[in-house]
Amino acid sequence: MSKSKFKTGDKVRIVSNEIQSNMVGKVGKIKKVYATFHDDHEFVYRVEVGGTTLKGVALESDLELA
Numbered sequence: 001m002s003k004s005k006f007k008t009g010d011k012v013r014i015v016s017n018e019i020q021s022n023m024v025g026k027v028g029k030i031k032k033v034y035a036t037f038h039d040d041h042e043f044v045y046r047v048e049v050g051g052t053t054l055k056g057v058a059l060e061s062d063l064e065l066a
Contacts, residue, residue: 004043006030011066012047019056023049027066 006012010030017023028049034057036044044057 002042004033004035005060006033006043006045006063006065008033012045012063013066014047014049014054014058014062015064016062017054017058020054023054026050028054 008030011027012030013027014023014025026049028047030045031048031053032046034044034046036042041059041061044059045063047054047058047063
């Protein structure tokens with residue numbers, strides 16, 4: 001298994017969010033990293049912005065280091 005791009009505690013900028021588009025451009029932190037068994041992506045992330053954990057999970061393509 002490969003290594004995740006982000007780790008718990010990393011500060012990230014949200015570059016895409018279909019569920020909560022108002023969060024695009026905001027900076028948050030990685031709360032939890034989950035390994036998956038999906039062919040297209042190996043990890044998904046829970047992200048917290050301003051003390052609130054966002055709905056759903058983020059893919060690596062949804063985030064960038066802040």
